[in-house]
Structures are given as C-alpha cells and as structure tokens.
Amino acid sequence: MRTYADCFPCFIRQTIIALRQLTDDEALQERIIKEVLPVIAAADMRKPPAYTTTFLHRMIREQLGQDPFKKTKHTFNSLALGLYPELRERVRGSAEPLWTAARLAIAGNVIDFGIFSSIDINGSVTRALEPRIAVDDYESFRAAAGEADSILYLLDNSGEIVFDRLLIEELQASGRKVKAVVKGSAVLNDATMEDAMQIGLPELCEVTDNGSDAIGTILEWTSPGFRAEFEKADLIVSKGQGNFETLSGTRKKTFFLFQSKCGVVSKDLGLEPGSMLLKKS
Amino acid sequence: MRTYADCFPCFIRQTIIALRQLTDDEALQERIIKEVLPVIAAADMRKPPAYTTTFLHRMIREQLGQDPFKKTKHTFNSLALGLYPELRERVRGSAEPLWTAARLAIAGNVIDFGIFSSIDINGSVTRALEPRIAVDDYESFRAAAGEADSILYLLDNSGEIVFDRLLIEELQASGRKVKAVVKGSAVLNDATMEDAMQIGLPELCEVTDNGSDAIGTILEWTSPGFRAEFEKADLIVSKGQGNFETLSGTRKKTFFLFQSKCGVVSKDLGLEPGSMLLKKS
Numbered sequence: 001m002r003t004y005a006d007c008f009p010c011f012i013r014q015t016i017i018a019l020r021q022l023t024d025d026e027a028l029q030e031r032i033i034k035e036v037l038p039v040i041a042a043a044d045m046r047k048p049p050a051y052t053t054t055f056l057h058r059m060i061r062e063q064l065g066q067d068p069f070k071k072t073k074h075t076f077n078s079l080a081l082g083l084y085p086e087l088r089e090r091v092r093g094s095a096e097p098l099w100t101a102a103r104l105a106i107a108g109n110v111i112d113f114g115i116f117s118s119i120d121i122n123g124s125v126t127r128a129l130e131p132r133i134a135v136d137d138y139e140s141f142r143a144a145a146g147e148a149d150s151i152l153y154l155l156d157n158s159g160e161i162v163f164d165r166l167l168i169e170e171l172q173a174s175g176r177k178v179k180a181v182v183k184g185s186a187v188l189n190d191a192t193m194e195d196a197m198q199i200g201l202p203e204l205c206e207v208t209d210n211g212s213d214a215i216g217t218i219l220e221w222t223s224p225g226f227r228a229e230f231e232k233a234d235l236i237v238s239k240g241q242g243n244f245e246t247l248s249g250t251r252k253k254t255f256f257l258f259q260s261k262c263g264v265v266s267k268d269l270g271l272e273p274g275s276m277l278l279k280k281s
Numbered sequence: 282m283r284t285y286a287d288c289f290p291c292f293i294r295q296t297i298i299a300l301r302q303l304t305d306d307e308a309l310q311e312r313i314i315k316e317v318l319p320v321i322a323a324a325d326m327r328k329p330p331a332y333t334t335t336f337l338h339r340m341i342r343e344q345l346g347q348d349p350f351k352k353t354k355h356t357f358n359s360l361a362l363g364l365y366p367e368l369r370e371r372v373r374g375s376a377e378p379l380w381t382a383a384r385l386a387i388a389g390n391v392i393d394f395g396i397f398s399s400i401d402i403n404g405s406v407t408r409a410l411e412p413r414i415a416v417d418d419y420e421s422f423r424a425a426a427g428e429a430d431s432i433l434y435l436l437d438n439s440g441e442i443v444f445d446r447l448l449i450e451e452l453q454a455s456g457r458k459v460k461a462v463v464k465g466s467a468v469l470n471d472a473t474m475e476d477a478m479q480i481g482l483p484e485l486c487e488v489t490d491n492g493s494d495a496i497g498t499i500l501e502w503t504s505p506g507f508r509a510e511f512e513k514a515d516l517i518v519s520k521g522q523g524n525f526e527t528l529s530g531t532r533k534k535t536f537f538l539f540q541s542k543c544g545v546v547s548k549d550l551g552l553e554p555g556s557m558l559l560k561k562s
Contacts, residue, residue, distance in 0.1 A: 005297050005310045009290040016286050029286045030326055037322040041315045045307075 001245045004264045007049040011040045011056060017113070018060050018188070021068040032063045048245040049264070050215040057187050058213065067186040069113070069158075076111055076159030076189070077198045083121070084162050091166050098142060098174070101167040102257065103128040106276045108163025109156060109240055109259045113189050124259075127276065134260075134275035141255045141278060144235050145171055152233035153180045154210075154217055154247075156240030156258070157188075158195045164239060168205055171237075179229065184211040184222075190242075216242030236281075241265055244279075254281035282526045285545045288330040292321045292337060298394070299341050299469070302349035313344045329526040330545070331496040338468050339494065348467040350394070350439075357392055357440030357470070358479045364402070365443050372447050379423060379455070382448040383538065384409040387557050389444025390437060390521055390540045394470050405540075408557065415541075415556035422536045422559060426452055429515035434461045435491075435498055435528075437521025437539070438469075439476045445520060449486055452518075460510065465492040465503075471523075497523030517562075522546055528562075535562035 015036050019029045036056050043052040061067055087104055094100040107128035111119055127133075145151065151171055155161050168178050180201055183190045196207045211223025217238070219227060230236070236254040238247055244256045245265065256279045260266040266273040296317050300310045317337050324333040342348055368385055375381040388409035392400055408414075426432065432452055436442050449459050461482055464471045477488045492504025498519070500508060511517070517535040519528055525537045526546065537560045541547040547554040 005300075005307065005314060008314055009293040009297070012290040012293060016290070019286075026286065026326075033286060033289055034322045034324075037318045041318040043315075045311055 001048045001248055001265065001268055003043055003045045003047060003049045003052065004268075006264045007043070007052070008040060010262060010264070011043075011049070011052055012036070014053060015056055015060060018057065018068050019064075021072055021113075022064055022066070023068075032060060035059060035063060048216065048218075050218065050242050050245045053242075054187065054214040054218070057215070061186065069189045070186070072113055073158035073189055073191075073195055074198065076113070076157075077162065077195055079121075080108070080111065080159040080162035081199055084165070087125075087163070087166055088169075091170065098145070098167075098170045099138060100129070101170040102138060102141065102278060103133070105160075105163050105167040105239065106133070106257050106259065106278060108160040109257070111157050111159035111189075112240075112261060133278065134271050135269075135277040135279045137255065137280040138278055140280050144253060144255065145176060146174065148176060148234035148253075150233050151176050151178045151235045151237060152229055153178050153205075153237045154239055154243050155180055155182055155191045155196070156243060158191045159189075160239065161191045161195060161201065162199050165199060165201060165204060167237075168201075172205065179206045179208060179233075181226065181229075182207060182209050183213060184209045185213045187213045187215060190215070214246070216240070216244075216246035218246050248281070250281055252281065255279065256281065282329045282529055282546065282549055284324055284326045284328060284330045284333065285549075287545050288324070288333070289321060291543060291545070292324075292330070292333055293317070295334060296337055296341060299338065299349050300345075302353055302394075303345055303347070304349075313341060316340060316344060329497065329499075331499065331523050331526045334523075335468065335495040335499070338496070342467065350470045351467070353394055354439035354470055354472075354476055355479065357394070357438075358443065358476055360402075361389070361392065361440040361443035362480055365446070368406075368444070368447055369450075372451065379426070379448075379451045380419060381410070382451040383419060383422065383559060384414075386441075386444050386448040386520065387414070387538050387540065387559060389441040390538070392438050392440035392470075393521075393542060414558065415552050416550075416558040416560045418536065418561040419559055421561050425516050425534060425536065426457060427455065429457060431514050432457050432459045432516045432518060433510055433514035434459050434486075434518045435520055435524050436461055436463055436472045436477070437524060439472045440470075441520070442472045442476060442482065443480050446480060446482060446485060448518075449482075453486065460487045460489055460514075462507065462510075463488060463490050464494060465490045466494045468494045468496060471496070495527075497521070497525075497527030499527050525560075531562055533562065536560065537562070 039055045091097045091100045107124045110124035171178050210226040212221045214221050238256045240258050260275045320336045372378045372381045388405045391405035452459050491507040493502045495502050519537045521539050541556045
C-alpha cells in the first residue's frame, strides 16, 4: 500500500497522540511537532505510510529520550490479561474454537492507542463474534492452518497479544508449530519481548523478534535471522494494519487479521473504516 | 485565541480540502502539501491559527496560480439565494424578526467548505431556530443594536452572506446604518466584493472591503480605511470562527455570531463542537 495525501494530517495526529502519552508540556510538544514536520515532508508516496510513521516515532523517542508508550503498553497488557480467563472459556466452550479464537484475535486489534484515543474492547469483541465480518476467508485459513507444519505469527500491539495467545493456543492444539514474532525494539504500542514476557507467551510458544523498530514488517529492515524464518515458514499469520500495509503484496501464503482503522486503508480496501478482516494474501 | 498542537493536523487537512477544490492530480497535491509544511512549521503558537491558515492559503493560491474556491463560492451563493425567499418569509412572519434573522445568520455559518466537506443547511436552520443555543446574548444584542447608529457587519463565507443579508435587512428596518465588510481579496471561501455583488448586497447597504486576504480580521493587516471604520463604528457584528479567533480580545463592543466548528475552538470555549453562539465581547 502506498501513501496518500490524507496520511499527512494523520502523521501529525499520531505524533500528538505519542507525545501526550508522556508529557503535557506544550512547549516541548510544539518543538517536537515542528521537528517532525521535515520528516513528514520527506515521505516517499510510493511506499506504505508505515515508512514515514517509523521515522517519526524514531524521532519522537529520540527527542523525548524514552519510549512514550512503555507505561501504557504495560497497562493494556494487564487489562487484557484480566479478560483472558473469560475469553479462554469462550473459545473452549464454542462450537468451533479455532473460529472463535481467530475472531477474538481480530477483536483484540482494536487495542491501538497509537491511532485511537479511546478503546471499546467489549464492543469490539461483540462485533467480532457476529456471523459476518467485512472480509472473511476463514475456510481458507482453517484449511491452510491444517496443512501448515510451521506457522510464523506476526504480533501487533501490546494488550492485543493476549487475544493472539488464544489463537496461538488453538493452532498449537491442532498440532501446529507456532513461532510468535515481536518487534526488535520499542515502536509505538507494538509488542516487544518485554510485552510477550509480561503475558507469559514464551511459556506457550517460541517467541522471536524481527530485529526491527519499524511499524509493520518492512522486510528489508528486519534481521537476516527473521527473514530466514519468514522465508521458510509454511504460513504467515499477520496481525494489524501496519503489517497489512507493509506485507499486502507478499508472495508468501499469508492471512491478515486486522481492523481497518483509518480512512485511507479502508478506502484502499473499498471498505468502511472499522471493518474487520480475515483476509487471504 | 492562540494556536494549539491540535491545529497542526487541521492545517494540513485544510490544505488538502483546498487542493481538492481544483485538482485530482495527486503529484501536484503532494508537491503543494510538502511546500506548505515549512509554513506550518513556522506557526507562532501565541497567535490565532488564522495567521498560519492565511499564510498557507496564500501559498496554495500562488502554487495553483488561481483561487481554488472561486467556483464553489459561486455555487453556494446561488444555492443560498435559492433559499432566500423562503427564509425571508420566515423572518417577516415570525414573532420577533430580529431574533429569527440573527439565528438564521448563525445557521448560515455552517456553509464553510474550507472546514467541512459536506454541509447540512436545513439541519443547521432547524437547530438555529430551537429556543436554546450554547451561548445566547440576544437580549444584549437587541439592546446594543437599538442604541447603535452605525453598525459594521464583518461577513464571513460565501453562501452564508445570503443569511447575513436577512439580518442586515432587519437591522436597517429598525433604522440602523449598516456597513458590510468583505475580504480585500480571495481567501478560502470567504466573501469578497464579487460575492457580495452576486447576491445583490450593494443594493441593500454600503459594502466595503477590509483590504486584507487574511482569515478572520487581523487588524494590523487590514487597510487604514477599514481600521478607521472599525474604530468609529458603534457596534461590530462579527460572523464566523475566523473573526472570533482574531477579534475575541477586542475592546470594541462586538457580537460574535458563529458555530464553533473545530475541536480546538470548542475546547477553548468549553463547548461541544458544532455549538451555536451569539456571544458578546
């Protein structure tokens, strides 16, 4: 996916959201916003917006001297962990646990405090469990998951990873080997190894990092080790809009589970903002 | 009113709205957005956002080589003229024509295609004629208008000026001398002399221009002739958010008639976005 004119106001909006995680100092906010503007002016429109947001979040962290999302990530991991026992019961008690877990993984993608300033988790769960979602390649997903020996599961946001845990459990229950992938270092509210550890993911499956601080998965910026894993996996499960932006043209067998949060991505997909997708590559 | 961080995404959003009035050429849009970013980076946060939007609309007109709002302004003047006979009947047939005309003048302020991409004129008229609006200094307004020999009426948007005509007629009917003020040259969708002529305003009252292409009324940029008029007027009627932003600290006896359209102005006022105001200075 490429960058559109409508991404520009959103680049600044995301900058403001990030700054407000950490500081109410309006002079500091002004200084950093103004320093981010040349980064935005350098946007390559042929590339996904994730390139520019990666650059701008790098600059924000540098200027603040710390990761503005650290505390919020921890909070949302805890909140989601509180929901876990009930959600797990819902999965186990359902007619088709893989279906329910896949839908809940999509529901969890609403936890994105880089884009939203308020989050309705319960509403998202209710919507995700309705019979129809905007794009639903579940039957293909079930078949592909049934055939795959190794699945590489690209995680997205903190908090959301608790919902992913449910789906990873179901994939493993049917005999699949799942490797979960976090970001190499802090970026936005994306899960890193620290977040995976907070929710106990390494006790369930192998967790690796992609060696990158990019939004989504910008393959050329990931580590050689991750690229080798990516190449050899039978199936990729890709969570979130950032991974969709950056991997939507991939030749790998990939299923994208996400909510289309912004007007630009939704328009590109021909869908309403807020649509839920389980989409085959 | 000063500039807030949240104005920055909106500066770019307004730029995109302006460009789309005239061109679908995405390469041209990209070039101009990127040229506008340094203008935005130079924003003086102590001043109203109208300063920055003035600079950016100047740059947009220069880069496009023409006024992107010219055609849309003409269209909305025509549309509003189509509503005029019915609105005039509503004023004349009402229990208090001055009240009704003032409320309709506020309703007309919804016509702002610099901020909105779609406009609900009928909905705005209905809301404006409800007994309560967010800020209602009508009794003071009626008293002040009754005492004033000369009223300077600062117009805002094209199309909206047809609604202002109704209020000017009522002020004149009670013996007031009204002088209407348009912008000195094209800026955004603001009314210029050409627009005033399209709706027949010079046949009703004296119409003058403020010698400026600024959003709102930035006094130091207006002509000496206008400033003299401003100083000597008994009463100022100020239409629109831009005039409120730039004149809200004035010592002149002023009534601001407008809808608070953006989150920033609304927050500054402690009101919900979309609130309607007839506010004493």
